[in-house]
Amino acid sequence: MPTISFPVLSVALLLAVGTASHAQTTAATWNNKQCAVVLTYDDAIDADLDQAIPALDSVKLRGTFYLIGSSAVVAKRLPEWRRAAQRGHELGNHALMHPCDGSLPGRGFVTPDNDLSKYTVSRAVSEVRANNVLLNAIDGKTARTFAYPCGDLTIGGVKFYDQLRPDFVAARGVTSGLQTATQVDLTNINSYMINGQSGDYLINLVKQAQESHTLLVFLFHGVGGGHSLNVDLKAHRQLLRYLKAHEKEIWVAPMVEVAEKIRSSPPAAAPRK
Template structure:
């Protein structure tokens, strides 16, 4: 009888823990970086056809935003998040990053310049969607100007910030201002689906980062692989909390306050 009670208690604990994501086994956030035409042309149609909502991390000065501003504005009306991906997409230059222009090389930035440009992007996005709560995505995964972390000065500006590391974590292990993600780089649909299966098995948060979808960026995914992943997510949404980063981050906030 004693062992039976222990087994029942463990079973109850496991079941409760497995449903920690708003009644689901895990959470998946679909994100797209840099605001390129292929997001509007190739990603949004399949997302909308499946009823899935994603986070689009917008670089405000991107060519696509300049040329198709109303289409980017309409993403909010469809339930997608317009996230902050800076004004000019600065990155730390150097060996292997010769493509970084000197004027947007973070080695030439000050912390204040980074803060000012990022807050200007928040204002621009607010003009599009009317919202003041937002999440941020570090450009190139770079989190410091020199030795200084700039996100610390902007925690009141954002609910959360997404980094770039191929990791996933359970709900009690997540730092809202350093959320990990899996970056897609010509992965197959099957490979990405394995990430989702791992998230379900471990009751973790999986954030998926897309750049190009059927072109537009060297970090690309084929249209068919992208659709295969999204279709799998839709087919398994009974087990998966699928929502934009802002929704998941606010849910995490509420959980952390309870604790």
């Protein structure tokens, strides 16, 4: 029978303890579950109130809705947004005017008035803060997250969100990828933009997050229509049913709650070598 030297055994034990500690810390960050899933919906459109929120409410799941302050749907349906917030959905900040960098390729939809490349940093910051005032008037909350319009981070090479860090718990970007808690950049959280993918595709992403014990953020626009970027109602329903059926293993919560948990969790200890 082969013998194992004490030094080798000690190293093996240290690696096992370190790995277990890392797994326990990760589980604690995800509310003692395998992974965290955040459902985000951009642009404050009718489909949010007509399709997405009723679907979430039907299975008692909560999402994050990034509102454009100047959206007519915010003004016309403000009481409905307020009721959604009262039921636990987050009303996130998607800027007052949704400015995007019109100097980039494929940005023909950007108007001169809402061209981020023509903004000053102070204007961008002021408009985002003005939208926070509006959102606070709707839901009475001060803790919330931000979503970069079009995923644009800079004005003239300057990251305008740097001045907004005290105003938000975190900010969501548009770069896809699953991340452990220690990998998450709270100034630019990864997300998967969904446009036409099947329910099986959405569920497979969740399964990957479960296996890797990571954060998965979905970025939806239209649900069952209402936007050029859209997810089919059936596919969206399949995803919600899977999440509900596995809620003992998957933490589904608004972005602000997940980001706050990441901020408050101690860094995971790396496995010893």
